[in-house]
Amino acid sequence: MGKTFIIARRETIAYLTSPSMYVIAAVFAGITGYFFVDGISVPFPEATVSPYAGAIMLALVFIAPALTMRLFAEELRLGTLDLVMSAPVNEWQVTLGKYVGVLVPFAFMLMVTLFFTALLYWLGTPDSGPILTAYLGLFLYGAAALAVGLWASSITANQALAAVVGIGLLVLFSVTQIAAASTTGWIADVLQMLSIVDHFANFRRGVFDLSDVAYYVSLIATFLFLCVRTLESRRWL
């Protein structure tokens, strides 16, 4: 646990002192802001996070891999991972350390969007329940997207390629429910179940369902496990 924390702290500091992190955060806040204004500009607007929660989800398909692409790819390119692995550290500690290290700046980014939520309370009287569940859902969705991006970063020393693979996988996870609509039977059920977007629908409506939480947690666990195996496989090549 100690070393996971040490690695996480280094990564978080590296993010917070990197100019590109602030560019990414600004783009993220900009997109959220645009859809917030768009959502309240209609006649009879509703005081809900729903319009910009959808935008945050869409933005994260690109922003999560942009955040994670450097985590392993840069270390693989420079060879710094060899130095870390020559210390008494194991692959789980490195993977979890890096994961927590990116989760913290992501949580900060998400917290910035609370500004728009505060505006909702100022402009109207929103229902707090769906806001709470939507933020919980967004955090879980983002955490899953970061795990996918982290794994993409572990398979290549090329950061751009890591981002492309991460975005590709997230797009794939986002369109399975569309594919499910054009088929039937158990294939449709599986495709529906795999959809990273579909599991957010309940959170957005204000419904807290443990099966949705379990889906995101399983996705995170699966990709972190893949990441550990990818790192381990470097020894056996």
Added chain:
Amino acid sequence: MIEIEHVTKRYGAITSVDDVSFSVPLGEVVGFVGPNGAGKSTTMKIIACLLPPNEGSVKVAGFDTVYQSTNARRNLGYLPESVPLYADMTVRSYLDYMGALRDIPKRERGRLVDGVIDKVGVGEYRNRSIRTLSKGYRQRVGIGQAILHEPPVVILDEPTNGLDPAQMVEMRKLIKDLGKDHAVLLSSHLLSEIALICDRMVVISRGRIVGDGSIGELAKTAKLGASATAEDIFMSLTGTAEAQATDG
């Protein structure tokens, strides 16, 4: 301190290291010499627990590098050929980070980090970002992280590569001093360079050990006279001269 026994490493059909055996005792600096691509870095990665051998075994401070890897890693310091450092960190914060990963308790870390900063001579740059350091100073920081936790075993892969003559003289002195209380394995593709630092050299060529001993003993192995230069011995042992003649 380092015991390598019949180590073989294959990458697919290519045998990179072929039945290599040698040892490095405490208090000795051993030079590991060979032409580029001879298997030096692979052997060093095996010792540093980064690669498992296909056959044979390596022990660091008595611990097997595959089955007792964590304990082996606690007892070694390693500097890879490319001197990979985190450019965004300052010298001090980087050394503190590596010290934490190497199990140095927080209360001792400050003292050890300051001690090693003075030892490798980067005192005036301690709060500078690694990005701004010259190659020679990066090399020193790289050696600093390898000896920070006072390991009995230190593995340095081409530490003098790319240094200017003045830096090279300082590096030699630093490594000789290290040899007094560590088992140091140091690689280079220049026998003449390494003969200035080490009393004993292990010569590797095409993955096999072709010589082990002092410069005089190596000359005997190569069946050359006492007047032979380090280059003659190196070329004769590694077959580089023949290879060059064939290539030419």
